[in-house]
Amino acid sequence: MEDSQSLSAFPGAGAPAAPARALVFDACQPGVVLRAVLFVEIVMAVGAAFVAQNVPDWIERLALLSGGAVPGTLSWLIVACSLKQLLARLPPTAQHVAGITLGAVAGLYGCALLALVSGAPRMPWIGSASAGALLAAVLVAALVLRAKSRLPAETTARLAELQARIRPHFLFNSLNSAIALVRDDPARAERLLEDLSELFRHALVERGEAVTLTEEIAVARRYLAIEQVRFGDRLQVEWELDPRAGSARVPPLFLQPLVENAVKHGVEPSATGAQVRITTQRRGGTVVIQVANTVPAGQGPRGHGVAQRNVRERLRLLHDVQTQFQASLQDGQYVVRMEVPA
Known part of the structure; x- marks a missing residue:
């Protein structure tokens, strides 16, 4: 919700809007x-x-x-x-x-x-x-x-995203990075704070059940830009994006948690850093999305898999049998591979 909309939501700021009606059953899948x-x-x-x-x-x-x-x-x-x-x-x-x-x-x-x-x-x-x-x-x-059944998954995703953004160590590290840059590179510090502000805004704004892949790529770029300031050369980011894949419909807040996992389990535990690679490719009527990261000694610390389960469930709810989700460790790289309709 934008600032002006937030203000209008308080009592006395205007008449409350009637709740929007929505389709209770969808036979088009x-x-x-x-x-x-x-x-x-x-x-x-x-x-x-x-x-x-x-x-x-x-x-x-x-x-x-x-x-x-x-x-x-x-x-x-x-x-x-x-x-x-x-x-x-x-x-x-x-x-x-x-x-x-x-x-x-x-x-x-x-x-x-x-x-x-x-x-x-x-x-x-x-x-x-x-x-x-x-x-x-x-x-x-x-x-x-x-x-x-979509509602619990979407609510969980939004709460997880808010938790990730408001998580004390992430906010603390981001603000410390901005403070360190204020004197030496004020323009870069300003960009970092703008990226942080955009991440908060994206987590708070209601975006419906689907957004374009291009929008999700933009959010992932901002997150990685913030982490790039923190990790420097230890974080090596590689993008291979197919412009034809940008119009694919995906759940909001689905890509950034996977990128965050790649940083957490690939870059943080490694003294020498790691490479994070995001690729998209359109193949006929299908768009393939892949997030890969190198892991220390070929074996990164195991997480609980909450983010992956949530992304998998939300993709299934949005695209049903037309989607695929796979995660595997291959030759020292942890790869998450997804397929959605173009």
Whole structure:
């Protein structure tokens, strides 16, 4: 929150703004599509098993049901995704009702497809609409729970970032570095304090669920600029950035903790220092992000892995099956490698 916004948030500074509405379920993720289709297919398979006389009969009934259920499910997902912006303007209860209503319509659509294929004079229209509404209600509930699961991870990340920025030894070292530079190099001292101020501002400003990779790179640069003053030649930073990768969407506050880990476990324990290397590369529809650091004697002190677990979870919540996260020690280098959609 900017300073002017902070002041306006106090009583008497203005009328309180109405809370912004948000989408309570998101059907646009590829992983959601796969799981929804699989879930409906399992329900159809179980339903067919209740009336089938034998395995061939079960397969035939499942194929018939799938001919209506799969198109109906896909139509629900497509419409729910297409109306994402419109649904976000509705209250949460209305969003739930809209999702269930679309499910009933999708059930009727699937039943209509079966009527065209089978040519049967009588079709279970009411049953199909009811089944579609029920399945949609389950899917909406699952998506709502998935959306709510983002909040603890994001809150943990923000608190961890605030703790990192306000941590006494980091602040103490940064201010001491600035004091040491005031007389000899006032311009550099000013830049250091500006970088420190920007890090605090970035940790405090609400940025939503995703930012661009370019923004996160800028934050990591400021952090390393501060640490560069402290460690001098002991900290060797190398950047290999693909400009085509900068538009990738990533969780806010996800890169700086990994860079901080690289400094903490690579540079701090080593008398001779270490190299920190940040690379980004776009490969087709995927962006590869890598943070690597040399470690003393090929084996740095082990941490608790809190930052890595948090980053991994937030990437998974944002991009689901489209993301990958790997961390390993290779030839004296600790490497964290991530993949996100371009």
